[in-house]
């Protein structure tokens with residue numbers, strides 16, 4: 001983990017509510033991978049507020065592109081303070097034909113960085129937007145991604161078949177009560193499958209990260225055995241191991 005600076009190089013609106021911000025980053029962030037994020041302070045001098053967590057959606061040599069709300073103005077050429085990389089990579093099964101991504105009452109942004117890699121490896125991807133997530137504009141996503149809309153009770157067309165076809169599932173939920181929403185997702189899977197194996201259904205946790213370095217314990221998740229820190233062991237945590 002390093003504190004470095006980055007330059008905002010380009011800002012592009014990609015939907016009604018979102019924009020993509022391309023950053024030229026320090027070489028220390030060159031090997032960031034899908035799953036990892038950065039903590040950002042726009043003002044290079046110290047301020048009393050927590051850093052914002054920015055989620056990459058694309059990686060290129062020396063650059064990362066992050067997705068941000070469109071109503072915030074970012075000035076190309078500005079220098080920002082970056083702390084990262086935060087968290088661990090998304091881990092995939094060796095044999096992977098189909099991955100299901102779920103966003104429940106929140107934009108799917110933390111999940112998007114894995115899509116280019118999965119498609120390049122001939123893995124098909126379905127993105128299911130549930131509840132208020134259906135307002136997320138998906139026109140900038142690859143046309144190879146199947147996008148499905150579900151409701152606030154996690155019903156969507158062909159749900160049982162999709163759960164059966166998925167080799168792995170990654171879900172992100174609104175951060176106000178992640179355990180409650182992940183528990184609802186777990187119940188849906190439990191009702192549709194005979195068993196939920198390990199390394200199959202992951203919650204991508206997205207709480208406020210005061211330190212991002214494993215020091216403050218504010219991002220602690222209770223597991224069936226022990227605890228995990230989102231900023232060190234996450235963001236993806238196997239829900240079969242979480243106390244839901």
Ligand code: FES
Pocket residue numbers: 208209210211212213214215216217218219220229230231232
């Ligand atoms: S944010 Fe401080 S320990 Fe994770």
